[in-house]
Amino acid sequence: MSGRLEGKVAVITGVGGGIGYQAASLFAQEGAKLVCADVNDQAGKAAVAKVVAAGGEAVYVHCDVSKEFDVKAMVATAEEKFGKLNIMxxxxxxxxxxxxxxETTEESVWDMTMNINLKGVWFGCKHAIPAMRRAGGGSIINTASFVAVMGAATPQLAYTASKGGVLAMSRELAIVHARENIRVNAICPGPLHTPLLMDFLNTEEKKERRLVHLPMGRFGEAIEIAQGxxxxxxxxxxxxxxxDFMVDGGLRAAYVTPVGETKSIPPNSNRE
Structure with a gap:
């Protein structure tokens, strides 16, 4: 029985952990050939080694997504190694x-966040689209966030603005390229039990402040976003x-959350 991505070639950025690693593992299980990228070579290579050890076909490339040259080379690797690009x-x-x-976010923080989170996604789309034309179409998935559609009283302004930009850009590209058989969607994770958020929510008080608003009473897991x-x-x-494909445990839909205890992780979760 063939997998859902049999015969397809995918590029995944940020593969060194969290959503990126889980997506690489899952996409490979479903038959895709992978070009996996990260700026952290040690983590990225380790992730690819796990995918290959499990029977997947994948190569690693170093890529700082804020640098167009790196992104262009990453996409070129997919065509050179596997002959095409179907999924970005x-x-x-x-x-x-x-x-x-x-008032307090530093300009350097703002610029770094925009360069990686927004410009990096633009570079990915810019270079994937011509490759997908050559392949006869494809699917672009851009990681946005629930904060792209909601405000929060625990500010992370540059991050929120960057993810709002990802969502708006994804919509426009979807319409521009709809008749070229190129689909563009933004996946919007809710709060996740990943190092990215847990390092930001670095006290139990901060974690509980988020959990109280989640109807499911827990943070999401990276594998749940990868499945989306x-x-x-x-x-x-x-x-x-x-x-704006929401994978948020019902957060966007909630006005008042249910009565009941919150849970730091779901039962039987994959936390690797």
């Missing part, structure tokens, strides 16, 4: 610990483009 998962991103409100990305990457989503 622009997942790499940062959440700077000094990102705060409009798999759907968007696959032909199962052939009529899905321009969406």
């Amino acid at each position: 998962f622009n997942n790499a991103g940062i959440m700077h610990p000094k990102d705060d409100n409009a 990305a798999l759907f968007l990457a696959s032909d199962d989503a052939s009529y899905v483009t321009g969406t």
Whole structure:
């Protein structure tokens, strides 16, 4: 029985951990050949080694997504190594610990966040689209966030602005390229039990302040976002483009959350 991505070639950025690693593992299990990228070579190579050890076909490339030359070379690797590009998962991103409100966020933090989270996604789309034309179409998945559609009283202004930009850009690209068989969607994770957020929410008080607003009473797991990305990457989503695909435990839908205890992790979760 063939997988949902059999015969497809995918590029995934930020593969060194969290969503990126889980997506690489899942995409490979479903038959995709992978070009996996990260700026952290040690983590990225280790992730690819795990994918290959499990029977997947993957290569690693160093890529700082804020540098266009790196992104262009990353996409070229997919065509040179595997002959085409069908899936682009622009997942790499940062959440700077000094990102705060409009008055106190430093310009350097703002610029770094925009260069990686927004410009990096633009570079990924810019170079993936011509490759996908050559392949006869494809799927671009851009990692945005629930903060792209909601405000929060715990500010992370540069991050929020960058993810709002990712969402708006994804919508426009989806419409521009809809008749070229190129689908573009933004996946919007809710708060996740990953190092990116846990390093930002570095006290129990901060964690509980987030958990109280989550209808499911827990943080999401990286594998749960990867499963959403798999759907968007696959032909199962052939009529899905321009969406803000919410994978947020019901957060966006909530006005008042249910009565009951919160849980730091779900039962039987994959926390690797």
